[in-house]
Amino acid sequence: MNTIARFKHFGTETYHVFNRNKTSWIGLLLLTMLVLLAVLAPVIAPYDPVEQHIIQRLEPPSSQFLLGTDYYGRDVLSRIIWGCRVSFIIGSVSVAIAMFFGTILGSMAGYKGGYFDAFVMGVMDVLMSIPTLLMGLLIVAILGPSQANLIIALALTMIPRFARIARAPTIAAKSKVYVEACQAMGFSDMRILVVHIFPNIFGELMVMGSMWMATAVRTEAALSFIGLGVNPPTATLGGMIREGFKDIMSAPWASLYPGLVILLIVFAANLLGDGLRDALDPKLRNEK
Template identity: 65%
Template structure:
């Protein structure tokens, strides 16, 4: 609740956001693409032409045709159907793991940057150790402790992503904590928590959103590698990353098996990215009100 409500309230916020998006047309493209991807995932059970795990050895490795719009893989499964179903897992694992990693990393990064001294050494020391662990090893460890399933896969990816966000959050925190308004807050008797959450966080959120959109792409890729070595989603459940891996067996003769899911990853990443830039601008009052 705002003390000084602006005329229009929510409607105005939406209008301002639309104006910022209008200035940077690519954010509209990003939004549209992303909504398209999400609706494909949601509607997969109704719009996919075949059962994604139905094998049809007779039609294996057939190129794109009227029956199979994007062809079939080495088990004769319809690639389009697998992509549509795979979108559900890939999009949700990618988004949720990055959001989790972002939340944890940002909290730790701001804490390290704002408190400095021992907090900084301790937190960033641990983060550096985490960052040094290869993603696959991290996956192995998490799965060894918690057991292999989709949730633990998401946690493993979040753990890989978190230290990156700690670093991304820490650097601007250090520069912002030296701005006078933070000092003014202390002079006003604000608690550290209020300064970190209410004053520093909003000022670094823009950067975090942009980086987050980039990392979703990486998360989709990590999910692929972990699934490939059997630490995540088990075959035959389709995921985009898993499909690319499977396609490698026939990459020279029938490259489309890998290329089509690759294109979908590419479009998703692009969509997140374009939208991320727009969101960053939309939360910046300087751009929103001018």
């Protein structure tokens, strides 16, 4: 009962600030729609995404194929819906992995300080110096193109971002008197970190999570576009743009619509991230 009341208290406050900024609602709505689309792909998609209607190649949008067909006569709409699924899986799983390890590393480094801090953050800086796309290329070149390898590559480049985000508030919280009180109570470092410091960094992590999910989706699309993403014939948004590229003058729908969907996902995730940031930032909370 106690816990529920606490969540309600925190929840309503967050909700009110989130509500103040209407654009964040647009982001949430869009993202929810796209996620639903991806989750319900097997139900909604009118055709099998890899089924080829060879006679109806490069058909313009019609009542039969709402967004037209591609070079192999596959339904663009169905492929987009299934492609969203791949994008969201890669985006969310890589962000989740990066958030998990990044938070642990960053908050440990901030809490312990000293040489441990210097070492961990040094490694993070090295990782951070490699651009996401390059790291993607590197990993895929070593391990071969596959969904799992792509996730590993994306997570690796995002870990240092989360480590940094987690470290700074940990250092700030460490100097709070209530943390000293916890030490005087004889609590273990682990308990102090998880129970007393982690709630302070949770908000920022959520914001970063939604922002970096957009980047992960974009990078996945970029890697698929240059042919280093998920193997064909699996439908991915980036791969679709690439496949439709050679006929872009005569049949622009095959590349254009998946591109638009990437734009929508990135746009929605960023709007949501901005809204969340305002809602969870205690400094912005009291401002009108």
